[in-house]
Amino acid sequence: MKTARRALGAATLALALASVPSLAAAADLDGATLSLLWAVPFAGILLSIALLPLVAPFFWHHHYGKVAVGWALAFLLPFALVYGPGAAGGVLVHAAVAEYIPFVILLTALFTVAGGIFIRGNLHGSPGLNTGILAIGAVLASFMGTTGASMLLIRPLIRANDNRKHTAHVVVFFIFIVSNAGGSLTPLGDPPLFLGFLKGVDFFWTVSHIFPETLFLVGALLAIFYALDSWYYHRREELLPRDPTPDTPRLGFDGAINFLLLFVIVGLVLMSGLWKSDVVWHVAGAEVGLPGLVRDIGLIAVAVVSLAITPKKVHEDNQFGWGPMQEVAKLFAGIFLTIAPVIAMLKAGVNGPFGAVVSAVTRPDGSPDPAMYFWATGVLSSFLDNAPTYLVFFNTAGGDPAVLMTAQAATLAAISAGAVFMGANSYIGNAPNLMVKAIAEDRGVKMPSFFGYMLWSCGILVPLFLAMTFIFFR
Secondary structure: OOOHHHHHHHHHHHHHHHHHOOOOHOOOHHHHHHHHHHHHHHHHHHHHHHHHHOOOHHHHHHHHHHHHHHHHHHHHHHHHHHOOOOHHHHHHHHHHHHHHHHHHHHHHHHHHHHHHHEOOOOOOOOOHHHHHHHHHHHHHHHHHHHHHHHHHHHHHHHHOEEEOOOOHHHHHHHHHHHOHHHOOOOOOOHHHHHHHHHOOOOOOOHHHHOOOOOHHHHHHHHHHHHHHHHHHHHHOEEOOOOOOOOOOOEEEOOOOOOOOOHHHHHHHHHHHHHHHOOOOEEEEEEEEEEHHHHHHHHHHHHHHHHHHOOOHHHHHHHHOOHHHHHHHHHHHHHHHHHHHHHHHHHHHHHHHHOOOHHOOOOOOOOOOOOHHHHHHHHHHHOOOOOOHHHHHHHHOOOOOHHHHOOOOHHHHHHHHHHHHHHHHHHHOOOOHHHHHHHHHHHOOOOOHHHHHHHHHHHHHHHHHHHHHHOOOOO
């Protein structure tokens, strides 16, 4: 990994030194002028995440960071040769400053604080208890974010079921419900909705307009899960002879001070959306506003405080480690960089290489088609980052929050639902998916492969999305 980091560092330094005067003019890509070939590195990193754990698990486990760096350089260096170091440096800096760094800081803060809370006691993973935990997680996700709720509950859920032979389905439904669908009711729940909030969508608009869709999806998933988990639970020899987690007299929380820090994180994120400031710094074309800077510094401080005040025993009991966070950080570094030309091509609209996708969401009379917006936003959010995908279709639908919240409310609801719900279709559709998978595997749960997981999502989620299309988005 050191060699790969040196290579990326050398390339970054060379680009920066050669292009300092022109970085600011190069942050925005003109997607209409780009060839589809620039999407190859992004497709490459997706295929690597999907295939290498299957065909070369040992290599992937030890070198996934190098693979991510390799695909990043496969985009960055040719782009520098064709469009110049200034353009490549602008894309690199914009991806890091405007998107990746705030993204990783927020995830790290949530991961650290949630990892400092240990739910003491031995829960017994029956179908009723598991369904209850998933339901609680769905509610929490809209108020503390899908990442926060996932990091808080995934460890006790795995521990509650460590006396069972079949647990992968429990984690899969956890990703469906807690890491995705549950975060659909407020801007705090999922990054796409937070971006809409920053664009002017009212804080309570989503809960008042997609609550029926959320209730339908979460309710259906809980019912399906209860039936499936009951089938597994009542099979012969499902329970192990000995429970690895000993019983305790009562349940409780260790490291409960971290709950206060979770509220601080929510407050910092909310503050950055409500506080309007004219103080802006321009870093190579990327805008860094004062509210965002205060938020990020505050989140770093929260993570440091959590590490300082959380007793060491809490981390030991939680088996807290940085492995899952490192995996997400390394892989998403490559994803955020290689996705840049793909998002630019989508933003080019009908004039770009993906013009057919944009045209597909419009009816012959020129009016938006909510069903197509739901599926176009959702399918792309399954494999691209769902936050910029939300913005692409938000702007495709006109980009005026006042109009979208009223006359075109059905379209905005379809965009919001597609971005949040269909992030569960693959491991890379939403950051918590990959984090939960990594934690589960670290605890010995044999999770489905990339395509194995998609068999679950296609078999369970897609039929529900089809039903939602006819019920809510016609």
